[in-house]
Structure formats: structure tokens, C-alpha cells
Amino acid sequence: MHSMSTLPLPKTLYSSVSHHRRTPSFLTVRWLQLIKLFGFFEDFVDCCNMQNVETVKLYLYCLFMLNFPFLNCSFPEIKMVILKEVSQPTEGIKLAAENVQAFYKTDSLGNGTLYITDSAVTWISRADSKGFSVAYPAIVLHAISTDVTVFPSEHVFVMVDQRKSGLELAAAELEDEESDDDEEGPGLEIRFVPDNKDCLPDIYHQILKGQEENPEEDDPMYDDDGEDEEEEEYGEMDQSEDGMPPGQWITADNIDQFQGGDGMQMTEEGLATMKRIFGNREHHDDSME
Amino acid sequence: MLFFSFFKSLVGKDVVIELKNDLSICGTLHSVDQYLNMKLTDITVSDPERFPHMVSVKNCFIRGSVVRYVQLPSDQVDTQLLADSCRKELADSKAKQ
Numbered sequence: 001m002h003s004m005s006t007l008p009l010p011k012t013l014y015s016s017v018s019h020h021r022r023t024p025s026f027l028t029v030r031w032l033q034l035i036k037l038f039g040f041f042e043d044f045v046d047c048c049n050m051q052n053v054e055t056v057k058l059y060l061y062c063l064f065m066l067n068f069p070f071l072n073c074s075f076p077e078i079k080m081v082i083l084k085e086v087s088q089p090t091e092g093i094k095l096a097a098e099n100v101q102a103f104y105k106t107d108s109l110g111n112g113t114l115y116i117t118d119s120a121v122t123w124i125s126r127a128d129s130k131g132f133s134v135a136y137p138a139i140v141l142h143a144i145s146t147d148v149t150v151f152p153s154e155h156v157f158v159m160v161d162q163r164k165s166g167l168e169l170a171a172a173e174l175e176d177e178e179s180d181d182d183e184e185g186p187g188l189e190i191r192f193v194p195d196n197k198d199c200l201p202d203i204y205h206q207i208l209k210g211q212e213e214n215p216e217e218d219d220p221m222y223d224d225d226g227e228d229e230e231e232e233e234y235g236e237m238d239q240s241e242d243g244m245p246p247g248q249w250i251t252a253d254n255i256d257q258f259q260g261g262d263g264m265q266m267t268e269e270g271l272a273t274m275k276r277i278f279g280n281r282e283h284h285d286d287s288m289e
Numbered sequence: 290m291l292f293f294s295f296f297k298s299l300v301g302k303d304v305v306i307e308l309k310n311d312l313s314i315c316g317t318l319h320s321v322d323q324y325l326n327m328k329l330t331d332i333t334v335s336d337p338e339r340f341p342h343m344v345s346v347k348n349c350f351i352r353g354s355v356v357r358y359v360q361l362p363s364d365q366v367d368t369q370l371l372a373d374s375c376r377k378e379l380a381d382s383k384a385k386q
Contacts, residue, residue: 105342136352140308143349150345157346161310161355187310189342208350215324216354249328251320252301 081109081188082168083130092118095206099195102131104188106151114192116206118213121158123192134158136214138165140187144204153193156203160188212247291378295371296321296359305335305360306351312340314349325353 043059081104093115100114102123112125121139124131140159145151160167167188192203296318305315306327313336316329328350334343 137354139352140310140312140355141314141349141351143346145345146347147345150342157342157349159310159312187312204350211326211350211352212322212324247322249320249322250297250300255297255300 081132081190083109083125083128083132084168085129086122086124086131086133088124089115089117089120089122094118094209095202097194097199097203101193101195103155103191103193114194114203116203116210118210121207121210132167134160134165134167134190136210137216139207139211142204142207142211144200145191151191154197154200155191155193156200156207158190158192158207160190162188209247291374292325293321293323296325296327299361299365302362302365304329304362306356307358307360308351308355309357310355312336312343314343314351316349319348322353325356327351327353327356 095114095116097114099111100123101111102109102114102125109123110125110127112123112127112131115122115124120133120135122131122133138161140161142156142158144154145157146154148154162169165188169188194200194203299318300320302318303315304318305313306329307313312334314329314332314334316332319328319330321327328348330348332343332347332349334340337344
């Protein structure tokens with residue numbers, strides 16, 4: 001059996017919750033499991049010594065039926081993200097990249113295929129066709145990471161809001177239920193490492209496109225076709241006619257045409273507002289009461 | 290529209306973006322779109338001990354809806370002008386109703 005010093009506590013999780021009340025219970029659960037396990041093993045060894053074949057069989061059967069809980073207990077972070085049956089996406093695939101390793105933090109979940117679709121980012125393991133799927137609203141941020149001193153290979157880093165994503169953590173079952181009402185954790189970190197690192201920019205850009213195409217649904221501020229008064233207020237942004245098309249970014253390169261005037265795809269009213277705010281600073285004093 | 294316009298004026302400036310999951314990222318605002326999705330360059334994380342994985346990231350895309358606060362460079366913000374614009378916009382939207 002593993003001695004206590006080798007009992008792996010996931011570092012990030014541990015440090016991020018150290019000020020919470022759940023830390024003691026988190027540890028206690030582990031201790032209880034270990035103690036139970038030791039008891040179990042003692043009995044097991046006893047009956048082995050007594051050469052009581054039937055009892056040994058029974059114990060082995062119990063272990064089998066319990067799905068070798070000590071494996072979970074000893075190495076909980078190996079598969080922290082529980083992989084599930086995920087059907088292979090068929091529609092709206094922007095990008096399908098084979099031979100992409102997925103990592104939860106630094107633990108490999110295996111080699112598989114990464115699908116970036118119109119609605120979600122899905123990864124499916126090649127070994128057992130299980131995987132996970134994250135919808136765009138759950139993706140907090142994503143980036144390309146190239147610093148190999150921190151992680152051995154270049155990768156696309158994705159931070160996921162666990163509560164929105166529906167992803168389950170294996171560690172969650174070790175904790176008390178009361179930890180559910182906890183405030184948000186730092187987010188799940190998932191890394192995608194393609195065999196061919198030339199796909200990295202492509203993966204990054206396709207996720208970015210997906211993000212742009214999937215704004216928040218329940219937030220009136222982002223509501224494109226709400227029927228309430230919000231529509232009037234933001235009506236001037238109507239994308240199809242004279243507003244900003246989705247995917248239009250304001251960067252240092254093109255900001256001139258957006259602040260200046262005629263290149264601007266805004267209504268008169270919008271332009272006036274903009275000008276009032278940013279264009280005519282000299283009139284600013286007049287407008288103050 | 291006001292916020293979008295305002296953030297557009299901050300393109301190229303250094304900002305600190307605080308996310309709803311308590312991650313704070315400091316970086317140069319590269320670009321912003323109508324959903325206030327933001328791209329940052331040259332980022333650093335305020336709390337690298339809690340977020341060690343972010344140290345290796347230099348540029349990133351942040352979903353607008355996950356942003357809690359954006360800390361602005363104070364010398365770039367004309368608070369009087371902004372307050373005035375807010376009042377004006379509020380008055381406009383009330384007049385429309």
C-alpha cells in the first residue's frame with residue numbers, strides 16, 4: 001500500500017481551496033477511505049493465511065464489484081475529467097484534427113480526435129471512443145502556449161468554467177456535498193497537444209470563430225433579437241444591415257476608420273454618439289453643466 | 290454601445306482584466322469586438338501561484354461574458370466625459386420609451 005507521503009493531493013486544487021472550510025472534510029474523506037481500505041486488506045490477508053479459499057474468492061469478488069476503489073483513492077488525479085460516451089459530431093464541423101492529445105492540467109487523457117464545431121469543442125479518445133464536449137459559453141479563455149519550459153510541448157490552452165461545462169471531475173466524488181455550493185474555482189485547464197504543431201494556429205482561430213458566433217444567450221446585453229426595449233437601444237447594431245458584422249474586431253490597425261467617420265458602418269445616430277464621446281473633445285466642456 | 294465605444298478607445302493600452310473565476314490577467318488590449326470579447330497580448334498573471342498554467346501563455350482570447358472587471362489605465366480615462374456620456378445615453382433611452 002502507499003504510504004501517506006505518497007498520497008497525491010492535487011496541488012492546485014489543494015492550494016486554491018486551502019482557505020475554505022472544505023479542506024478538512026476533503027482530507028477526512030480520504031483518510032476514512034484509506035482506513036477502511038487497510039481494514040479490508042487486513043481481513044483479506046488473514047483469510048489468505050488461513051487458506052480459506054471460499055472467503056478469498058469472496059473478497060476478490062468484492063474488490064472486483066467495487067471497481068477497485070483503492071485505485072480511485074490512490075490516484076484520483078490521473079483521470080480527473082471523467083470521460084463519457086460522446087457521439088462524433090457530424091454537423092457544422094469547422095475543424096477535425098486527428099492525433100491530438102488532451103491533457104487535464106498535466107495528466108494525459110490519451111490520444112484522440114479534436115472536433116471544433118459550430119456549437120462546441122469536442123475531443124474523443126481514439127482508444128475507447130469516450131471523450132468530452134465543451135460548449136463555447138463555458139470556455140473562459142483560450143490561447144496558444146509556446147513556452148516549453150512550463151509544459152513540454154506547444155499546445156492550445158483552454159480554460160473551462162466547470163459549472164457551465166457539465167464536465168465531471170473524479171475528485172468531486174471524494175468531497176462532501178456541501179462543497180457544491182462553493183464559489184467558482186479557478187476553472188478547469190485543458191490542453192490540446194496536436195502531433196503536428198502546425199495546426200496550433202488553426203485550432204486557436206477556429207475556437208475563436210466559434211466564440212464569436214456563440215454569444216451569451218440569456219444576457220439581454222448580447223441579445224440580438226430580443227423583442228423588448230433592448231432591441232431599440234441596440235437596434236443600431238443590426239448586423240445584417242448597417243451595424244458591425246460579427247467577427248469584426250477593432251484593433252490598433254483599423255481603429256482610425258472606426259473613430260474617424262466615413263468608413264464607419266454605423267447609423268447617423270451612432271456616429272453622432274461616437275463623435276460626441278470621442279471625436280470632439282473640445283466641445284466636451286460645453287456639454288457639461 | 291457606450292461600453293463598446295469606450296473600450297475601442299483603449300485598444301493598444303495596458304489593462305488588467307479580472308475574470309469571474311478570480312483570475313486577473315494583465316496585458317495589452319489588442320482588440321475588442323461587439324460582445325466585448327477581448328484579445329490580449331503580452332499577458333502576465335497577477336497571481337501566478339494560483340494559476341501556474343497561465344505563466345506560459347503570452348496572448349489569449351477572453352470571452353466577453355466571463356469578464357468581471359476591467360481595470361483601466363487612469364490617465365486614459367476621462368471620467369467626466371464618461372459620466373456625461375452615460376447620463377446622455379440613459380436620457381436618450383428613456384426618451385425613446
